[in-house]
Amino acid sequence: TQLLEQSPQFLSIQEGENLTVYCNSSSVFSSLQWYRQEPGEGPVLLVTVVTGGEVKKLKRLTFQFGDARKDSSLHITAAQPGDTGLYLCAYMGANFGNEKLTFGTGTRLTIIP
Amino acid sequence: GAVVSQHPSRVICKSGTSVKIECRSLDFQATTMFWYRQFPKQSLMLMATSNEGSKATYEQGVEKDKFLINHASLTLSTLTVTSAHPEDSSFYICSAQLATETQYFGPGTRLLVL
Numbered sequence: 065t066q067l068l069e070q071s072p073q074f075l076s077i078q079e080g081e082n083l084t085v086y087c088n089s090s091s092v093f094s095s096l097q098w099y100r101q102e103p104g105e106g107p108v109l110l111v112t113v114v115t116g117g118e119v120k121k122l123k124r125l126t127f128q129f130g131d132a133r134k135d136s137s138l139h140i141t142a143a144q145p146g147d148t149g150l151y152l153c154a155y156m157g158a159n160f161g162n163e164k165l166t167f168g169t170g171t172r173l174t175i176i177p
Numbered sequence: 178g179a180v181v182s183q184h185p186s187r188v189i190c191k192s193g194t195s196v197k198i199e200c201r202s203l204d205f206q207a208t209t210m211f212w213y214r215q216f217p218k219q220s221l222m223l224m225a226t227s228n229e230g231s232k233a234t235y236e237q238g239v240e241k242d243k244f245l246i247n248h249a250s251l252t253l254s255t256l257t258v259t260s261a262h263p264e265d266s267s268f269y270i271c272s273a274q275l276a277t278e279t280q281y282f283g284p285g286t287r288l289l290v291l
Contacts, residue, residue, distance in 0.1 A: 106181075106270045106282030107221065152220060165211070165272075165280060170220040 067091075068153055068168030076174040080142055085171040087153035088135045094156075096136045097165075098127055101150040143175045179205050181273050183283035190261055191291055197257045198286045200271030206251035207273035211280065212244075215268040227254040261290040 071086045087096065095114045099107035111120050113129035113136060120127045124147075126139040140147055153168040180203040190196050200210055208229045213221040225246055226234040233246035245257040254273075258265055266289050272280040 104285065104287070106272070106285050108282070109279075150220075163274065163280075164223060164226065166223065167220045172218070 068155065068166065070151075070153060070168040070171045072171060073169065074172050074174075076176060077143060078176050079144060082139065082141050083143055083173070084137055084139045085151055085173070086135065086137050087168050090134065092133050094133070096129060096133075097154045097156070098136070098138055099152040099154060099167075101152060102148075107150075107152055140173075143173075145175045145177050148173060148175050179203075179273070179275050179281040181271065181281045181283040183269075183271055183286050185286060186284065187287045187289075189289045189291065192262055193260055195257055195259045196261055196288060197255055198269055198271075198288075200254045200256070200273070200283050202252045202273040202281070205273070205275055207275065208251060209274040210248060210254040211272045211274070212246065212254070212256050213270045213272070215270060215285075217268075221270060224256075258288065261288070263290045266290045 069088050077083055095112055097112045098110045100110055101107040111122055111127045113120060113127055116129060116133045117131045118129045124141045128137050136153055151171045151173055154165045156163045156165055182201045182203055184199045188196055210227040212224045214224050215221045223236050224239045227246045227248040229248045229251050235241045243259055245259060248254040268285050268287050270282055270285040272282045274280050
């Protein structure tokens with residue numbers, strides 16, 4: 065099982081600020097996914113990045129897949145309280161014919177109004 | 178989007194009792210469902226893969242006799258925590274696979290064992 069390390073583990077910033085969180089590994093992935101999980105809920109898929117160097121935007125969220133497909137970053141512009149949550153990166157790996165998701169260690173983001 | 182439900186959302190039980198958690202795909206059929214466990218302030222850890230009509234596949238370190246999984250239909254998988262102990266207290270989340278690389282997650286079940 066390849067390890068996905070996310071940093072920082074915790075981040076608390078003021079509303080309106082920008083931030084970047086990271087997902088790093090020593091392994092190469094065919095794709096990475098980003099999820100957001102709010103307290104007491106299941107995670108929700110935000111995006112899947114597939115191509116090395118790929119950049120995807122989702123409103124104020126910008127996702128980038130590293131050129132070598134070993135890492136990814138999530139940048140949030142002008143953070144809002146609604147962005148608060150646990151951000152998880154994940155990769156899909158083969159599991160006896162099924163696709164098994166392995167999650168990163170997570171970044172817990174708090175946006176202070 | 179595809180909807181996955183879990184029941185109950187919260188459960189409190191006494192140590193030594195068994196608890197059943199249901200995971201349903203409401204608007205699609207899922208031959209494969211997954212069960213995850215999440216301890217406070219931690220990430221999700223896969224416990225087992227549930228395949229309709231066959232035995233579940235458990236991750237290393239997960240006791241199959243303690244966490245019984247049944248996937249009797251294409252829309253329902255159940256996880257039974259047998260002889261629950263306080264250390265089993267956790268947030269249990271299921272997901273259902275709609276297509277390759279696409280899983281939809283349930284809202285989770287918070288289990289507290291006293």
